[in-house]
Amino acid sequence: MPDHPTLRTVRLLLRPWRENDRVAFAAINADPRVMEFLPNPLTRQESDAMIDRIRTHFDRHGFGLWAVEAVGVADLIGFTGLSVPRFEAHFTPCVEVGWRLAFEHWGRGYATEAAGAAVQFGFQHARLEQIVSFTVPANVRSRRVMEKIRMTYSPADDFEHPGIPDGHRLKHHVLYRLKYSSTHK
Numbered sequence: 421m422p423d424h425p426t427l428r429t430v431r432l433l434l435r436p437w438r439e440n441d442r443v444a445f446a447a448i449n450a451d452p453r454v455m456e457f458l459p460n461p462l463t464r465q466e467s468d469a470m471i472d473r474i475r476t477h478f479d480r481h482g483f484g485l486w487a488v489e490a491v492g493v494a495d496l497i498g499f500t501g502l503s504v505p506r507f508e509a510h511f512t513p514c515v516e517v518g519w520r521l522a523f524e525h526w527g528r529g530y531a532t533e534a535a536g537a538a539v540q541f542g543f544q545h546a547r548l549e550q551i552v553s554f555t556v557p558a559n560v561r562s563r564r565v566m567e568k569i570r571m572t573y574s575p576a577d578d579f580e581h582p583g584i585p586d587g588h589r590l591k592h593h594v595l596y597r598l599k600y601s602s603t604h605k
């Protein structure tokens with residue numbers, strides 16, 4: 421199994437998942453505030469299965485959704501990282517940067533700090549030319565993180581998520597893009 425890399429920022433560790441992350445991760449995934457813009461809160465079983473899929477993704481691609489630790493504050497505050505979406509759309513195949521943090525840790529700039537490290541890894545080590553991110557229009561917190569890491573939005577990139585049923589409140593998505601530039605060296 422290839423190494424799962426660890427990234428360090430001023431306040432955070434983006435690290436491999438550990439068995440004892442499962443309880444804290446399940447609590448995050450069961451919180452309706454965290455899951456407001458996702459189809460459903462997750463059961464413990466679904467949350468565990470997500471950790472397993474994330475590990476397989478690291479094995480396959482050498483990057484993935486890292487477990488995020490706030491050093492000296494909390495062992496697990498959520499995830500941030502890079503993933504390859506499994507659906508097809510006008511911008512796929514692609515690599516997405518994404519994040520999900522426990523409600524009590526919102527509003528401190530953690531997602532932006534972690535996302536900066538993840539995209540840096542994507543450009544420097546994974547040699548990606550472009551990273552995207554997407555969400556529903558109403559998820560203003562997530563869109564703000566995208567803007568703060570200098571992603572750009574074009575309404576022409578809006579799309580209907582193929583994994584969401586027609587007519588569902590979460591069907592319509594906005595897409596942000598970040599292209600590699602010399603500032604990522």
Ligand SMILES: CC(C)(COP(=O)(O)OP(=O)(O)OC[C@H]1O[C@@H](n2cnc3c(N)ncnc32)[C@H](O)[C@@H]1OP(=O)(O)O)[C@@H](O)C(=O)NCCC(=O)NCCS
Pocket residue numbers: 453454455457518519520521522525526527528529530531532533554555556559560561562564565
């Ligand atoms: C999205 C999420 C990761 C942000 O985490 P965070 O650590 O609070 O993010 P940051 O503190 O780095 O930045 C959040 C920004 O949103 C802004 N913000 C927060 N609430 C807001 C609101 N109601 N309206 C507008 N902006 C808002 C903050 O002010 C901040 O921007 P600023 O630095 O310019 O002030 C977190 O809210 C989360 O886990 N949400 C649930 C999961 C989710 O939706 N994930 C994305 C799915 S696509």
